[in-house]
Amino acid sequence: MKITRKEFLEISGACLVTLSGKKVLAVLDSPEDEKSTPSSARKDRKQLGMIVDTRKCAKKQGCTKCIEACNRAHNIPLFQESDHQIKWIWEEPFGDIFSSYETQYLEASLKEESTPVLCNHCDNPPCVRVCPTGATWKREEDGIVMMDWHRCIGCRYCMAACPYGARSFNWVDPRSHIERLNPDFPTRTRGVVEKCTFCAELLPKGQVPACVEACPERALVFGDLNDPKSEIRQMLAKDYTLRRRAELGTGPNVYYLV
Amino acid sequence: MRDRLWIIAGLLLFLGFVTYPMWQDLVAGTSSRPPQLVLPTNEKQCVAPVTYMRTSHMKLLLDWRESVVREDNHKYVAFNGKVYDMSLTGTCLRCHDRQQFCVRCHDYAGVRNPYCWDCHLDPAQVKRSAQ
Numbered sequence: 179m180k181i182t183r184k185e186f187l188e189i190s191g192a193c194l195v196t197l198s199g200k201k202v203l204a205v206l207d208s209p210e211d212e213k214s215t216p217s218s219a220r221k222d223r224k225q226l227g228m229i230v231d232t233r234k235c236a237k238k239q240g241c242t243k244c245i246e247a248c249n250r251a252h253n254i255p256l257f258q259e260s261d262h263q264i265k266w267i268w269e270e271p272f273g274d275i276f277s278s279y280e281t282q283y284l285e286a287s288l289k290e291e292s293t294p295v296l297c298n299h300c301d302n303p304p305c306v307r308v309c310p311t312g313a314t315w316k317r318e319e320d321g322i323v324m325m326d327w328h329r330c331i332g333c334r335y336c337m338a339a340c341p342y343g344a345r346s347f348n349w350v351d352p353r354s355h356i357e358r359l360n361p362d363f364p365t366r367t368r369g370v371v372e373k374c375t376f377c378a379e380l381l382p383k384g385q386v387p388a389c390v391e392a393c394p395e396r397a398l399v400f401g402d403l404n405d406p407k408s409e410i411r412q413m414l415a416k417d418y419t420l421r422r423r424a425e426l427g428t429g430p431n432v433y434y435l436v
Numbered sequence: 437m438r439d440r441l442w443i444i445a446g447l448l449l450f451l452g453f454v455t456y457p458m459w460q461d462l463v464a465g466t467s468s469r470p471p472q473l474v475l476p477t478n479e480k481q482c483v484a485p486v487t488y489m490r491t492s493h494m495k496l497l498l499d500w501r502e503s504v505v506r507e508d509n510h511k512y513v514a515f516n517g518k519v520y521d522m523s524l525t526g527t528c529l530r531c532h533d534r535q536q537f538c539v540r541c542h543d544y545a546g547v548r549n550p551y552c553w554d555c556h557l558d559p560a561q562v563k564r565s566a567q
Contacts, residue, residue: 361563
């Protein structure tokens with residue numbers, strides 16, 4: 179069979195159009211891109227989250243049991259210098275963490291009220307996006323923003339990316355600054371970033387995070403946000419809650435009952 | 437034959453040089469024999485056969501690390517079907533004494549002690565220092 183140049187080009191063009199058309203159709207047909215869907219929107223998986231009931235928390239003025247329990251459980255060092263401090267769960271004045279909700283009429287006492295803050299285990303965590311080594315990632319099975327200290331190279335990109343200041347850097351070797359060592363949990367070394375992991379080491383044992391366990395007022399409620407029957411969801415359905423800087427699109431999973 | 441003295445002196449020097457590690461051992465009172473490692477008494481069998489552990493324990497530990505940290509899988513099914521918790525401090529150090537087992541062998545083999553212990557704690561040592 180003899181084929182002219184013109185016919186050859188026509189057939190090739192037709193083939194190309196058919197092939198590319200098939201690909202376009204496949205993309206259009208496919209369900210929503212899984213990766214771009216936040217885990218809290220995917221009902222087949224867990225998304226662990228927390229409610230901080232600030233009303234209950236305020237009942238015990240000066241109580242820092244949650245912070246102490248976390249520090250003990252995770253071998254968190256104590257530093258006097260604010261630059262060196264390591265914080266997994268800590269206190270901030272209410273007015274600072276919810277500055278966008280503030281009005282000029284907000285009572286000074288409420289503005290100054292200490293409120294526990296921690297990593298928000300975001301749906302769309304900016305820290306994960308910037309980590310060059312994959313040392314921090316969002317766990318698919320339960321939505322925890324996890325850390326692998328073996329892989330952290332201490333570049334601190336994640337610290338710059340986190341809008342909540344939930345990450346701390348070990349400027350000095352922390353071991354000698356730990357009051358009482360817990361042999362069940364490792365310490366960290368100098369040059370590593372760390373943050374709250376929702377006590378990922380306790381969850382497989384059927385336990386709840388150390389802060390939740392330690393709170394005498396039961397002001398911290400922990401659970402699966404994707405389970406409509408969970409206590410946390412029941413509470414969220416009943417009461418109005420706030421999230422820290424949700425307008426940034428990070429999808430924080432720690433809610434504040436005010 | 438006028439150089440006999442030099443040749444003998446040179447040979448002696450050479451012999452001394454070659455056998456230096458032996459003399460050093462003798463003087464320092466150390467031995468080049470492998471250390472008699474303190475084996476656990478509470479268990480007869482390790483998580484893998486001894487020959488595998490001797491050559492590849494580092495690989496096993498890396499696999500455990502990946503499995504626990506990255507995949508949230510904490511159970512290890514051993515070659516004999518026994519299930520272990522994948523934990524350096526919880527499982528390995530429950531039987532082995534870090535100083536008497538890990539460190540002694542690493543020192544003898546001239547293998548720099550890995551940085552596991554920069555973060556992971558030896559429960560026995562923590563207990564001792566707390567007392």
